[in-house]
Amino acid sequence: KDNLLGGTGPATRAIHLGYDPATENGALTPPIYLTSTYAFETAEDGVATFAGERTGYVYGRAKNPTQALLEARVADLESGEAGLALASGIAAITATVLTLVKAGDRVLVDQVIYGCSYSFFANQITRFGVEVIFADFTDLDSLEAEFAKNPALVFFETPSNPNVRIIDIVKVSAMSKAAGAVCVVDNTFSSPIIQQPLAFGADIVVHSATKFLGGHGDLLGGIVVGTADMIFRIRNAGLRMITGATLSAFNAFLILRGLKTLSLRMKAHCSSALAIAEHMSAHPMVAKVLYPMLPGFEQRELAQSQMSGGGAIVSFQLVGGRDMGMRFINALELIKCAVSLGDAETLVQLPAGMTHATYTPEERLRFGIPEDLVRLSVGLEDLDDLILDINRAFETIA
Numbered sequence: 001k002d003n004l005l006g007g008t009g010p011a012t013r014a015i016h017l018g019y020d021p022a023t024e025n026g027a028l029t030p031p032i033y034l035t036s037t038y039a040f041e042t043a044e045d046g047v048a049t050f051a052g053e054r055t056g057y058v059y060g061r062a063k064n065p066t067q068a069l070l071e072a073r074v075a076d077l078e079s080g081e082a083g084l085a086l087a088s089g090i091a092a093i094t095a096t097v098l099t100l101v102k103a104g105d106r107v108l109v110d111q112v113i114y115g116c117s118y119s120f121f122a123n124q125i126t127r128f129g130v131e132v133i134f135a136d137f138t139d140l141d142s143l144e145a146e147f148a149k150n151p152a153l154v155f156f157e158t159p160s161n162p163n164v165r166i167i168d169i170v171k172v173s174a175m176s177k178a179a180g181a182v183c184v185v186d187n188t189f190s191s192p193i194i195q196q197p198l199a200f201g202a203d204i205v206v207h208s209a210t211k212f213l214g215g216h217g218d219l220l221g222g223i224v225v226g227t228a229d230m231i232f233r234i235r236n237a238g239l240r241m242i243t244g245a246t247l248s249a250f251n252a253f254l255i256l257r258g259l260k261t262l263s264l265r266m267k268a269h270c271s272s273a274l275a276i277a278e279h280m281s282a283h284p285m286v287a288k289v290l291y292p293m294l295p296g297f298e299q300r301e302l303a304q305s306q307m308s309g310g311g312a313i314v315s316f317q318l319v320g321g322r323d324m325g326m327r328f329i330n331a332l333e334l335i336k337c338a339v340s341l342g343d344a345e346t347l348v349q350l351p352a353g354m355t356h357a358t359y360t361p362e363e364r365l366r367f368g369i370p371e372d373l374v375r376l377s378v379g380l381e382d383l384d385d386l387i388l389d390i391n392r393a394f395e396t397i398a
């Protein structure tokens with residue numbers, strides 16, 4: 001009886017919203033609807049449902065009850081009207097963009113985003129006659145000039161992958177609105193627990209649910225959140241007719257399970273990440289540390305204006321550059337060298353050669369992704385164990 005949820009906090013709503021066990025034989029945990037299709041009592045019901053004159057499920061590609069609960073809960077956490085679940089973060093991004101832009105349109109994209117998102121914009125939609133403009137969204141004056149080119153859609157991440165640059169959501173979404181562009185924010189690095197871009201004026205939020213929302217490194221998933229109308233359009237075009245990138249009911253169940261501890265996990269990620277960022281910045285072998293809430297971080301004030309925590313990503317450069325970075329990664333034992341982020345396991349990787357290898361070296365130089373940057377995704381292990389692994393690695397490579 002989720003009407004009791006009025007005024008409750010995000011942790012409570014992530015666990016209880018939108019589900020009443022009495023509707024499912026008393027099952028406390030929502031059942032998984034492992035069905036690809038739905039039967040109708042009569043042909044008339046079938047026809048009416050397909051015509052949208054009758055609510056109901058017809059086929060698993062576009063709608064499923066397990067996904068529907070997940071969509072409702074993430075939309076609620078993001079303070080949006082409606083949500084859409086898909087098979088991965090890239091599925092969420094491509095279904096959204098391919099629904100909203102057409103040949104001849106322009107899109108305005110921040111120059112530092114996840115590597116495959118970058119490649120989708122730089123190398124894929126350009127094949128279909130969409131013009132892509134990359135710009136530095138932290139330089140609002142030069143960005144203003146780009147809006148004069150009338151983009152149909154604007155896309156950015158904040159904090160950005162991999163160097164945690166902070167983009168001013170209020171200002172950029174206001175510029176988008178003034179230009180008549182749809183403002184899409186990829187909120188993967190923050191999660192709705194520490195940042196809600198829609199509340200700051202964005203039109204659409206996308207997530208790689210593979211990361212914090214699932215939270216256990218055991219699935220791929222994606223989520224889009226926006227107005228009911230916008231989500232209807234993306235569901236029926238971008239998902240149903242273009243990508244077909246449907247999230248499995250089982251993975252929807254696992255992400256629902258992840259949501260139950262999301263608030264707890266984000267607190268632990270942020271606390272350990274800040275401690276590790278401070279530890280690294282005091283270490284003589286570290287040249288630079290990037291973490292949104294680190295005292296001395298250039299954009300800390302802006303981060304504090306839109307985030308309630310710094311997230312789990314700590315990026316840094318070692319004295320001695322890329323070679324030392326590679327040796328440091330190899331010397332870690334508990335911390336694993338792997339891409340992805342937001343897992344319980346702490347992960348480390350070298351963006352220039354891994355997650356952002358889709359940028360050419362020249363593009364990385366132009367857009368500000370250092371060749372020697374090391375990206376840490378701080379997990380949920382005991383902090384002392386992580387600090388010990390890091391210190392031992394420094395001793396090994398000294």
Ligand SMILES: CSC/C=C(/NCc1c(COP(=O)(O)O)cnc(C)c1O)C(=O)O
Pocket residue numbers: 088089090091114117157161186188189207208209210220221222339340341354355
């Ligand atoms: C091969 S690299 C592993 C993936 C990484 N990132 C993914 C990602 C996506 C795409 O999300 P999926 O399609 O669910 O992977 C979207 N948006 C952001 C900010 C992301 O970081 C990574 O390690 O940085």
